[in-house]
Amino acid sequence: MRLIAAFFKMIRLPNLLFIALTQVLFQLCIFKPLYASVIPGDDWFRFTLLLLSSVFIAAAGYIINDYFDINIDEVNKPQRMVVDRLISRRWAIAWHFMLSMAGIVLTALALPVREKWYLVLANAGCVALLWFYSTNFKRRILIGNILISILTAWTILLIFFSKVSVQDAWGPGFEGQPKFFRFAFLYAGFAFLISLIREAVKDIEDMPGDMRYGCRTMPIVWGVNATKIYTGIWILILLAVLAVVQVYILQFRWWAAVVYCGIFIILPLIYIFLQLLKATTTADFSRLSKWTKLVMLTGILSMTFFYFYL
Secondary structure (H helix, E strand, C coil): CHHHHHHHHHCCHHHHHHHHHHHHHHHHHHHHHHHCCCCCCCHHHHHHHHHHHHHHHHHHHHHHHHHHCHHHHHHHCHHHCCECCCECHHHHHHHHHHHHHHHHHHHHHHCCHHHHHHHHHHHHHHHHHHHHHHHCHHHCCCHHHHHHHHHHHHHHHHHHHHHCCCCCCCCCCCCCHHHHHHHHHHHHHHHHHHHHHHHHHHHHHCHHHHHHCCCCCHHHHCCHHHHHHHHHHHHHHHHHHHHHHHHHHHCCCCHHHHHHHHHHHHHHHHHHHHHHHHCCCHHHHHHHHHHHHHHHHHHHHHHHHHHHHC
């Protein structure tokens, strides 16, 4: 039981459940209402394979990140270490390769490969990028943060592009396709921006270990105050985008969605912004990191409203 618990801790089970929840809600609350009359009989089977591929690839990414971060984690989070303590490095690297290969194979099984070969290639690229992120990119200023934010947005865009072809994604196509396109990129954009914010906060939180082992993250190169300004600007941009979205959906009288967004997304973001200005200790930034993750969750949960509206 101890090894099973350690394995789930190593692959960040709560984060994997979050990825699965995001894709299920997008499938159930956005895609299904818009395409109800034309959904193929095997769509849910293919979607399940695609969801598992995303979860396996993400799990492999968490493992390889821990594999290469043993020294840094001994400083930043010694109490949460699994690799080289409860699970050997040899088994960690073996699990990384098995889960990565399983993710790529499941992607190929989930899609018509001749038509969607680029998505199989894209998920294989995600595996490679997660490897290079762990070995190199995360130690460089901005590159690692942008990469993780793109991969976070990709969990939604993967489902979108599995339903429509790249050639038709921006065209009229099916009657509900323009709305499908807007919702996909709205939520992918939200995931990208909130991830940029959280990654910057985490960089400040992880400064002690990163600095000791020569990482060139934003707070180390620019300083904590400059990183706080950078993060604050992205929070304000996200708030502005959300305000515009609220004005847009008010014309449809979707009152419940507007109230939900105001209370559970916009107000927490304002709180994060105000707390960011005062944050000084590692504990402060750790708390802010948890708040941004909570906002990411409430943002994704807002998809449930569109099951009834669309």
